[in-house]
Amino acid sequence: MKTALIVGSGIAGIAASIRMALKGYRVEVFEANAYPGGKLSEIEIQGYRFDAGPSLFTLPDQVEELFRLAGKDPKEHFEYQKLDVACHYFWEDGSTIKAWADPNRFAEEVETQLGEPAVNIRQALKRSAFIYDHLAPLFMHRSLHQLGTWIGPQALKSYLKMGKLGIFSTMNKANEALFAQPKLVQLFNRYATYNGSDPFQTPATLNIIPHLEFNIGAFFPKKGMHDITLSLYRLALSLGVNYHFNAPVEEILVENGKAIGLRVKGERVTGDVVINNMDMVNAYKTILKNQKQPKKLLEQPKSSSALIFYWGIKKVFPELDLHNILFSDDYKTEFEHIFKKGSIYQDPTVYINITSVYKEDDAPAGCMNWFTMINVPNNQGQDWDQLIEEARKNIIAKVNRILKTDLEPLIEVEEILEPRSIESKTSSAQGALYGNSSNNRFAAFLRHANYSSDIKNLYFCGGSVHPGGGIPLSLLSAKIMTEFVEK
Structure with missing residues (x-):
């Protein structure tokens, strides 16, 4: 053998x-x-259980x-199980969107809440499906390092559609061309972070990702x-x-x-x-x-990394779902800090994953387990202790503003994962996630x-x-x- x-x-x-x-x-x-x-x-801490890493299935x-x-x-x-709501989005001006897993319901929600024509959402998801159908068989299921991948019928089919696959544009430019409402551009730009990239630099082919979440579905292991x-x-x-x-x-x-x-x-x-x-x-x-x-x-160049606070919260916030995003007011500046300045913007986009919404025993009764994450640069020798301290204050301030709460006294337990510890625990170069x-x-x-x-x-x-x-x-x-x- x-x-x-x-x-x-x-x-x-x-x-x-x-x-x-x-x-x-x-x-x-x-x-x-x-x-x-x-x-x-x-990670398990004092009655709270957290999924330490990837949170989207x-x-x-x-x-x-x-x-x-x-x-x-x-x-x-x-x-x-399949999720009814893929993500719940929040902005500083009080706007909120439930990104329903059902594409039509999502489109209607966006039109009602933000005034973005529902047809634009449908078009975006149709575009995403088109990219997936043409590129997934080549880029996801086969090796790019073998000649056979490039000379088969699937490859020929994709060559003929090259201009529509987003290779020659950035994700942000493609989304700006489709959506009238800047909040929707920001929402669809967010998918660049799914592989640690910058929507203002990464090619529009990454608009393939929403197809997975909406047309196929987002799920949660029970x-x-x-x-x-x-x-x-x-x-x-x-x-x-x-x-x-x-x-x-x-x-x-x-x-x-x-x-x-x-x-x-x-x-x-x-x-x-x-x-x-x-x-x-x-x-x-x-x-x-x-x-x-x-x-x-x-x-x-390496992908972005993450700063994660695993917080045991002594309160239930009914407005929060499994996946929640509290958006920055200036997405472009946030990504410039991550990829060009190697730093953390003072108003970061905050992602909060709360598995206790679906799996109640992940937190004590009347509590929630917050996996609270922001995208940060990979480790290039920055003063991480100072960056983490400042980011923690900015995250709590943002949560307080958007959820109208006082978070600090509610934090019962805390663990932190950051680029240095990501590298030491997972051997990921510079703590880059992807x-x-x-x-x-x-x-x-x-x-x-x-x-x-x-x-x-x-x-x-x-x-x-x-x-x-x-x-x-x-x-x-x-x-x-x-x-x-x-x-």
Whole structure:
């Protein structure tokens, strides 16, 4: 039996372990932390439970597919529900919108609340579906690093529509051309943050993202986001995968241009295939430091990071939903601070995720678990202690203004995650959440392939390589990677 060695147990590493086990490999996974999941983990503090990382769940079929491949009924192992409201939006002037998951109801809500013609919302979601239909088969489900991707009928179909796919415009310009109301431009610009990018720089092809949330749907795992990790981890164990925790890999062993194993705690572990799920940049700096470096990829600008306050709140706010956004009054300046000044704007957009709205036992009775996040620059050596202190004050002031409350006395527990701790806990270079940024039209082509072109038997999966960051793309990276192993 052949052996596959996997470095890291992020969600892509877990998916890779499942797929490789189903291909008949003996699979050994080596994880530096004491738990699986990488960013997709959880925190428990004094009766409050928080999903530590990703909080939005789309394309659940990518999770279900792994159970079906193993001959299991996904519903018996992983339960989720579709959201009626994708997100609740708030502005400083008192305007609010419930982004209903039903596109028609959402369009009517926008026309009623903001005066934006409903037809414009329908047009935006139709545009998003068009981009998805033409680009998803190429960019999400296949490798961009193989000639066959570019010469097939799907590619030809997309070439003929190139001008309509947003490649030659920015997300902001495309949205300004469609919406009359600046608040709607801002709302649709927000989707750039789903992969850590700037809507004023990133190509309009990223308008593909609303399709996932509205036309397909946003969902919530009934046991919380961490259940994605736990359910797939249990599936991997049932297939005979061996996980080694507190086992940081020191080096990927290469001999005669071929990956032959790992060095873990000073010992050699040999295998037929080595799969790296560690952040690609940090992997080359550490466990592949003696190998040829892909300098162009390593030097690409990194995505944004996050500053998260996990707050136990001693009050229930009925106006808040699972996903909530309190918008900045000056979005352009906010992104200039993140991507050009490497700082945090004094009026940041605040995202509040509250799983206790759907899962009551995530907080004590009469309380809420607030995952309170703002987008921040990646770590470039800033004075983070000062930035965090100022940001905390600005976030609380913003919440107080918009929700007409006094938040500080309601904060019962607090944990903080910021770029430095994101990097130390997840090996994400500079604490960037999504690897390289997508702030130019060529960004999709500037991600590492799912295989090494220099080292045989070495493969890559995870959010820092093709096709990108976030749960669905990370799961797809494991799928694409496995197809290369088969070849």
